[in-house]
Amino acid sequence: xxxxxxxxxxxxxxxxxxxxxxxxxxxxxxxxxxxxxxxxxxxxxxxxxxxxxxxxxxxxxxxxxxxxxxxxxxxxxxxxxxxxxxxxxxxxxxxxxxxxxxxxxxxxxxxxxxxxxxxxxxxxxxxxxxxxxxxxxxxxxxxxxxxxxxxxxxxxxxxxxxxxxxxxxxxxxxxxxxxxxxxxxxxxxxxxxxxxxxxxxxxxxxxxxxxxxxxxxxxxxxxxxxxxxxxxxxxxxxxxxxxxxxxxxxxxxxxxxxxxxxxxxxxxxxxxxxxxxxxxxxxxxxxxxxxxxxxxxxxxxxxx
Amino acid sequence: xxxxxxxxxxxxxxxxxxxxxxxxxxxxxxxxxxxxxxxxxxxxxxxxxxxxxxxxxxxxxxxxxxxxxxxxxxxxxxxxxxxxxxxxxxxxxxxxxxxxxxxxxxxxxxxxxxxxxxxxxxxxxxxxxxxxxxxxxxxxxxxxxxxxxxxxxxxxxxxxxxxxxxxxxxxxxxxxxxxxxxxxxxxxxxxxxxxxxxxxxxxxxxxxxxxxxxxxxxxxxxxxxxxxxxxxxxxxxxxxxxxxxxxxxxxxxxxxxxxxxxxxxxxxxxxxxxxxxxxxxxxxxxxxxxxxxxxxxxxxxxxx
Numbered sequence: 001x002x003x004x005x006x007x008x009x010x011x012x013x014x015x016x017x018x019x020x021x022x023x024x025x026x027x028x029x030x031x032x033x034x035x036x037x038x039x040x041x042x043x044x045x046x047x048x049x050x051x052x053x054x055x056x057x058x059x060x061x062x063x064x065x066x067x068x069x070x071x072x073x074x075x076x077x078x079x080x081x082x083x084x085x086x087x088x089x090x091x092x093x094x095x096x097x098x099x100x101x102x103x104x105x106x107x108x109x110x111x112x113x114x115x116x117x118x119x120x121x122x123x124x125x126x127x128x129x130x131x132x133x134x135x136x137x138x139x140x141x142x143x144x145x146x147x148x149x150x151x152x153x154x155x156x157x158x159x160x161x162x163x164x165x166x167x168x169x170x171x172x173x174x175x176x177x178x179x180x181x182x183x184x185x186x187x188x189x190x191x192x193x194x195x196x197x198x199x200x201x202x203x204x205x206x207x208x209x210x211x212x213x214x215x216x217x218x219x220x221x222x223x224x225x226x227x228x229x230x231x232x233x234x235x236x237x238x239x240x241x242x243x244x245x246x247x248x249x250x251x252x253x254x255x256x257x258x259x260x261x262x263x264x265x266x267x268x269x270x271x272x273x274x275x276x277x278x279x280x281x282x283x284x285x286x287x288x289x290x291x292x293x294x295x296x297x298x299x300x301x302x303x304x
Numbered sequence: 305x306x307x308x309x310x311x312x313x314x315x316x317x318x319x320x321x322x323x324x325x326x327x328x329x330x331x332x333x334x335x336x337x338x339x340x341x342x343x344x345x346x347x348x349x350x351x352x353x354x355x356x357x358x359x360x361x362x363x364x365x366x367x368x369x370x371x372x373x374x375x376x377x378x379x380x381x382x383x384x385x386x387x388x389x390x391x392x393x394x395x396x397x398x399x400x401x402x403x404x405x406x407x408x409x410x411x412x413x414x415x416x417x418x419x420x421x422x423x424x425x426x427x428x429x430x431x432x433x434x435x436x437x438x439x440x441x442x443x444x445x446x447x448x449x450x451x452x453x454x455x456x457x458x459x460x461x462x463x464x465x466x467x468x469x470x471x472x473x474x475x476x477x478x479x480x481x482x483x484x485x486x487x488x489x490x491x492x493x494x495x496x497x498x499x500x501x502x503x504x505x506x507x508x509x510x511x512x513x514x515x516x517x518x519x520x521x522x523x524x525x526x527x528x529x530x531x532x533x534x535x536x537x538x539x540x541x542x543x544x545x546x547x548x549x550x551x552x553x554x555x556x557x558x559x560x561x562x563x564x565x566x567x568x569x570x571x572x573x574x575x576x577x578x579x580x581x582x583x584x585x586x587x588x589x590x591x592x593x594x595x596x597x598x599x600x601x602x603x604x605x606x607x608x
Contacts (some may be wrong), residue, residue: 108375
């Protein structure tokens with residue numbers, strides 16, 4: 001059994017009120033697999049990078065026990081890169097540049113050794129690549145989690161609808177849920193979206209936490225209130241990685257475990273934003289994670 | 305022992321995407337005392353209305369067991385009235401008219417029978433009226449909860465600072481917390497505000513729930529996701545009433561009880577928005593409330 005994660009591996013250049021980075025390691029696939037690596041030891045990453053990516057960065061991922069056999073290194077190619085500037089509220093950002101580079105022609109090759117995939121995270125990519133990934137897996141995974149964004153709803157809605165029919169969980173933010181459903185109320189939005197295919201819907205609300213809909217139930221996970229959000233980049237991906245990582249660990253899919261998975265995802269996301277890029281996600285200890293989980297319990301549990 | 309609530313009793317004219325009302329019963333004091341009446345049977349209201357208010361409206365409040373001895377009826381005066389229009393998102397609204405009428409000269413008279421006050425809710429009014437109320441109580445209440453708004457921060461900050469020194473709990477929304485503290489992070493904002501006097505701070509976040517800060521702890525209460533928010537008017541006041549009503553019921557003030565109080569407040573607020581004005585708050589049953597509390601438990605409790 002393995003957890004396969006497909007997503008971007010990228011160079012990010014980030015400006016926040018706290019400072020500015022050079023090109024640092026980023027990408028949805030990177031954040032998600034690092035976060036999941038604290039919960040599951042059979043993670044296999046599918047992605048693409050350029051010749052410029054460098055062994056140090058690949059080692060950083062590999063050192064967390066993540067299999068990178070499926071990360072293609074394109075000779076002569078440049079790694080996908082993104083640069084952005086966060087506003088003072090840290091909730092909104094401007095994209096300064098997006099250079100797709102090798103991502104433009106990404107053909108997701110699934111190594112033979114990945115065919116034991118039982119848990120699949122389809123990171124935010126073109127719906128067509130997500131469909132291709134699903135087609136190239138010989139066995140249907142036990143659980144498929146899909147991340148996507150408003151951009152694909154605008155330019156590739158037909159393909160996105162096809163992907164939605166094949167996934168178990170969709171994770172999007174509140175604005176995207178409203179756009180996808182045409183409903184303002186998130187309860188109504190969830191009803192519309194769950195009729196499009198997924199059995200579960202996660203609505204990410206940033207500093208306001210996340211909602212889980214499915215099995216005619218709703219769960220609300222809080223976000224940990226933080227004094228300083230240092231760099232929000234990758235928080236949503238870390239959340240998704242922590243979420244599916246937990247389910248791959250407990251190997252049983254039901255609403256009770258999904259609720260816990262949301263808390264683990266939220267905890268991993270709360271670490272991610274404490275430092276620039278992947279800095280905080282590479283050296284967590286078991287104790288760090290346990291303390292953070294305890295903080296989520298204290299934050300949200302009551303006894304009427 | 306009694307719970308004294310001072311706040312407006314008003315006529316509201318409301319437009320929402322669901323319809324438009326004539327002048328209906330409203331006001332912070334009304335919503336708060338109705339909500340609290342499901343938890344505490346010794347509620348004493350201080351307010352002012354005009355001769356136009358009518359016995360039916362007063363009876364509606366009285367019928368919930370609320371003492372209205374402290375509600376002055378000004379001969380020849382007109383009741384404070386407000387009219388507003390909610391936008392489609394139901395989170396923002398335009399005030400179409402505010403007629404202070406008898407509220408302009410409101411002098412809060414505390415009847416002798418109210419001097420057993422142990423729990424006091426200072427509803428959103430001028431800080432000067434809130435100060436006068438505190439001065440006119442012979443014994444310091446066991447718990448004082450203050451509601452205020454951005455308007456008073458703009459025009460009466462000196463008086464508001466004096467009130468803050470005398471209260472135990474402040475309840476404001478997230479934008480107001482940011483304005484009052486000058487800090488964007490709510491954790492930092494809470495630190496600044498708790499240094500101004502209150503021992504506890506509640507930050508109301510509407511559809512995103514509420515946060516409680518105090519005793520070096522944080523609690524996050526979810527809001528119940530609703531398919532239809534029919535009329536948000538009075539939700540914050542119902543929340544405050546439910547909150548202090550619960551504490552007056554259990555008669556013990558600590559962080560554990562405060563957490564439960566937040567859940568009771570959230571539950572009462574979730575009823576308030578289901579119908580226009582006070583319609584839903586006048587006929588709740590014990591079973592209605594217990595079911596709603598169960599929904600909050602299901603919504604937010606997990607077991608790692």
